[in-house]
Amino acid sequence: MSFSLDPGLLALWIAVGIVGGSIAYRAADALLERGAGLPGLSTRCPRCGAPLGPLVTIATLAALFRARCAGCGWWPERAQFAAELLMGALFAIVSLRGGDATARLTDALALLVLLAATLTDLRERLVPDLLTYPAILLWAALSFLPGGVAPESALVGALAGGGTMLAIYALGRALYRRDVFGFGDVKLALFVGIAVGWPRVLGALIGAAFSGGLIAVLLLFAGRGRAGTMPYGPAIALGAAIQLVGP
Ligand SMILES: [Zn+2]
Numbered sequence: 001m002s003f004s005l006d007p008g009l010l011a012l013w014i015a016v017g018i019v020g021g022s023i024a025y026r027a028a029d030a031l032l033e034r035g036a037g038l039p040g041l042s043t044r045c046p047r048c049g050a051p052l053g054p055l056v057t058i059a060t061l062a063a064l065f066r067a068r069c070a071g072c073g074w075w076p077e078r079a080q081f082a083a084e085l086l087m088g089a090l091f092a093i094v095s096l097r098g099g100d101a102t103a104r105l106t107d108a109l110a111l112l113v114l115l116a117a118t119l120t121d122l123r124e125r126l127v128p129d130l131l132t133y134p135a136i137l138l139w140a141a142l143s144f145l146p147g148g149v150a151p152e153s154a155l156v157g158a159l160a161g162g163g164t165m166l167a168i169y170a171l172g173r174a175l176y177r178r179d180v181f182g183f184g185d186v187k188l189a190l191f192v193g194i195a196v197g198w199p200r201v202l203g204a205l206i207g208a209a210f211s212g213g214l215i216a217v218l219l220l221f222a223g224r225g226r227a228g229t230m231p232y233g234p235a236i237a238l239g240a241a242i243q244l245v246g247p
Helices: 007-031 059-065 078-096 101-124 129-142 151-176 183-196 200-221 233-245
Strands: none
Touching (some): 007 059, 007 101, 007 129, 059 078, 101 129, 101 233, 129 183, 151 183, 151 200, 183 200
């Protein structure tokens, strides 16, 4: 495999990751109706409603240029800054992976959906349909692009990912007469199956099971185990992200 590092191209990938991270972060807010406007694209201050300049909507730029809301001095949460840097770093890793550019771009963009799902699930134990349904349709369409996950691979991945989580969900209902996780997690696993395709979906499911177990143990130690449903979305997202970023 030939490998050449193009600093300009790398910087572009990082920039797209940072801007994408900002949009995904604000989309999660909008989906939970903590903000207003189109998911991720609102340019109004969440505190005072004044229009924000483009610098303030991206936490990385707001930090670099000390930009604030002109109306009330608000600036983005530190968590948004962290999310943007994480996406910039992951986009950089994906860009250096080599191979087909379409495959790398669709993989990297799927990380943004996983970020938004993780945020909404952590905050409200919810993976909104308004996030998963469009993502499922979009990545199903993207699978027809040459070079990426092929349509048949996406279909088998969807059946394996969504099917496995649906089976666990149904088993949990039969055994415990309650939801072991939210149905939004089943739809998220369906999206993951399409986005990573077959056979990467197997690695994603194994990764999700391991990180889900880890989260469950941590919750038990924190004295919050057993009660209610567990935020399984972050575990699914982590398992999938490892597959998307990996070689
Ligand atoms: Zn303001």
